[in-house]
Amino acid sequence: MSKARDIFILGLRNAHAMEIQARELMERQSERMDDYPEVKARLQTHLLETKEQLKRLEQCLSACGESSSTVKDTTQSVMGNLMAMGHAMSGDEILKNTFANNAFENFEIAAYKSLLALCRIAGVEEARGPLEKSLQEEERMADWIDANVEKVTMAFVEHEQRQAA
Ligand code: MG
Numbered sequence: 001m002s003k004a005r006d007i008f009i010l011g012l013r014n015a016h017a018m019e020i021q022a023r024e025l026m027e028r029q030s031e032r033m034d035d036y037p038e039v040k041a042r043l044q045t046h047l048l049e050t051k052e053q054l055k056r057l058e059q060c061l062s063a064c065g066e067s068s069s070t071v072k073d074t075t076q077s078v079m080g081n082l083m084a085m086g087h088a089m090s091g092d093e094i095l096k097n098t099f100a101n102n103a104f105e106n107f108e109i110a111a112y113k114s115l116l117a118l119c120r121i122a123g124v125e126e127a128r129g130p131l132e133k134s135l136q137e138e139e140r141m142a143d144w145i146d147a148n149v150e151k152v153t154m155a156f157v158e159h160e161q162r163q164a165a
């Protein structure tokens with residue numbers, strides 16, 4: 001049980017750093033998303049959810065008598081900003097962001113599923129409810145991105161045609 005608890009706490013800290021990266025990535029993206037208002041609106045909604053997810057993870061950590069890792073959080077914050085900057089320098093930023101967010105949401109889904117698998121064996125059943133809530137938010141965001149890839153691609157084509165005209 002003690003080993004499982006250690007793995008669970010490590011997983012919570014990693015998830016916290018992951019959500020910091022998500023927050024930075026989406027903040028940078030939505031600052032530059034004025035040409036795609038629907039995507040921007042969905043990102044801003046998920047950004048609010050992400051801030052709640054961070055609080056939930058902090059609550060789960062403190063239920064274990066632990067806190068988040070500053071080093072991991074800072075590293076992932078830099079990663080999120082670098083990732084957004086890399087896409088901003090490309091001509092098809094909206095598409096790169098869409099593909100990256102699709103990957104990111106699915107990464108988050110796997111991370112929450114893994115944490116949920118550990119709740120019982122780690123002896124932290126009280127974490128289950130909040131982690132399930134976050135998982136559902138990630139699944140809804142992943143579904144939205146998946147359902148909008150073609151639409152965003154066509155919007156990008158139209159945007160480029162308008163620019164060229
Ligand atoms: Mg998240």
Ligand code: FE
Pocket residue numbers: 022046050104105108137138141
């Ligand atoms: Fe997410």
